[in-house]
Amino acid sequence: MGVDLTDLVPEHETTLVDLNGKVIAIDAFNTLYQFLSIIRQMDGTPLVDDKGEVTSHLSGIIYRVTNLVEQGIKPVFVYDGKPPVLKAETIKARREVREAARQMYEAARAAGSAEAYKYAQASTSINAQIIKDSKELLGYMGMPFLIAPSEGEAQAAYMVQKGAADFVGSQDYDSLLFGAPRMVRNVTITGRRKIPRRGVYVDVKPQIVELKEVLETLEVTREQLIDMGILVGTDFNPGIYKVGPKTALKLVKKHPDMRAILDELGQDIENYQEIREFFLHPPTTDDYSIKWGRPEPEKIRHFLCDEHNFSPERVDKVIERLDRAVSETGKQKTLSAWF
DNA sequence: CATTTTGA
DNA sequence: TCAAAATGG
Known part of the structure; x- marks a missing residue:
């Protein structure tokens, strides 16, 4: 992956x-x-x-x-x-x-x-x-x-x-x-x-x-780590044949930039600049809210057992554990409290 | 992944 | 009794 x-x-x-x-x-x-x-x-x-x-x-x-x-x-x-x-x-x-x-x-x-x-x-x-x-x-x-x-x-x-x-x-x-x-x-x-x-x-x-x-x-910068990843292969490029993590590390330390590395290897990486830029500045958002809630046992049971053929015995057991765990965590008067 | 069943 | 194998859906 x-x-x-x-x-x-x-x-x-x-x-x-x-x-x-x-x-x-x-x-x-x-x-x-x-x-x-x-x-x-x-x-x-x-x-x-x-x-x-x-x-x-x-x-x-x-x-x-x-x-x-x-x-x-x-x-x-x-x-x-x-x-x-x-x-x-x-x-x-x-x-x-x-x-x-x-x-x-x-x-x-x-x-x-x-x-x-x-x-x-x-x-x-x-x-x-x-x-x-x-x-x-x-x-x-x-x-x-x-x-x-x-x-x-x-x-x-x-x-x-x-x-x-x-x-x-x-x-x-x-x-x-x-x-x-x-x-x-x-x-x-x-x-x-x-x-x-x-x-x-x-x-x-x-x-x-x-x-x-x-x-x-x-002893590398984040930019160099990104270059290492690109040399080895990412979700956006296949990586260079026979270059694994160790070779990649040697290469980024030996050369000032990717241009010099690719010159030595006599290879090219398609979209190199775009990939590097994507890792440095990927699209992200602040438009979300994280809120943990109480489990809804009857909804879980209906969804898993009635709609997806799970065994009610098994499901009830795990719901019981989840419910108990959430209640326990919620009780803790610490920063890690559930709600 | 986790639970249940098995067989040495 | 308990790790390995089978089952779960």
């Missing part, structure tokens, strides 16, 4: 408990994508209701968000708005990759192949119905959300800059390029995650990344 700066940025492992009272501006699309990708049957089939509508993300949201609230975390979900024109090529390329994966999935599933799951994951896509349903459920749960003018990560980064949120929550590092002072990864995925090739599991813990520390450690 986004910019890959793994192994280069200093991360600090934390726990959900340590994020108590913090407001996390969560990249909604990133989260939906993860739920849709992960919550599947062994043959790759996603959870669906009797109308054939995908419900994997609804399961992910109700359980995961309840978990966060139980830890005293205050999530606000930031959805992507209108995709920038710069992203058009990437969107088209991804659609083609997904379509190819979908065909491989159909074939693998028909053949009962073990490969089906991996192709199903690669064919994960988000449609209007999925977005609509996710907002409806968040609303009934009392969780605030907003739609960014453009990229969700950019708006979330802006909200942390402004102090409206403490962290951006995402798996991607893009928000750092957008100037987010702080971000936290692995907040919507936790526990044990399987390593693809081998059958082993590793613990995934939330990780805090501080922009200031990243820049100081790498």
Whole structure:
């Protein structure tokens, strides 16, 4: 998906408990994508209701968000708005990759192949119905959300800059390029995650990344970090062949600007100036209000059980937890109080 | 993702 | 009893 700066940025492992009272501006699309990708049957089939509508993300949201609230975390979900024109090529390329994966999935599933799951994951896509349903459920749960003018990560980064949120929550590092002072990864995925090739599991813990520390450690400016991202590849350009995070770091330190880097490589990057400008000054808005509310149990129950075939027993149990968690947090006479 | 069922 | 596997929708 986004910019890959793994192994280069200093991360600090934390726990959900340590994020108590913090407001996390969560990249909604990133989260939906993860739920849709992960919550599947062994043959790759996603959870669906009797109308054939995908419900994997609804399961992910109700359980995961309840978990966060139980830890005293205050999530606000930031959805992507209108995709920038710069992203058009990437969107088209991804659609083609997904379509190819979908065909491989159909074939693998028909053949009962073990490969089906991996192709199903690669064919994960988000449609209007999925977005609509996710907002409806968040609303009934009392969780605030907003739609960014453009990229969700950019708006979330802006909200942390402004102090409206403490962290951006995402798996991607893009928000750092957008100037987010702080971000936290692995907040919507936790526990044990399987390593693809081998059958082993590793613990995934939330990780805090501080922009200031990243820049100081790498001894680069934010502009140079953006150039590194562009060299490696972003949502707006494919990146240069064989240039990973380490090579990118060397290149930005060796040369005064991107022009010199590209001259050495004998390559070019389409829309370089526009992409750099987009990361430095993305469209954002102050026109939003973040307000947490009480969950509406009967609305949640009707939406999940009556409309989407969830088990009433399971739903009642999780509603009970959510309600209790919200009441508890609301009682605290601290700055982190719920309302 | 989380819960429930299983089998060593 | 408890980690692994299966199910959930």
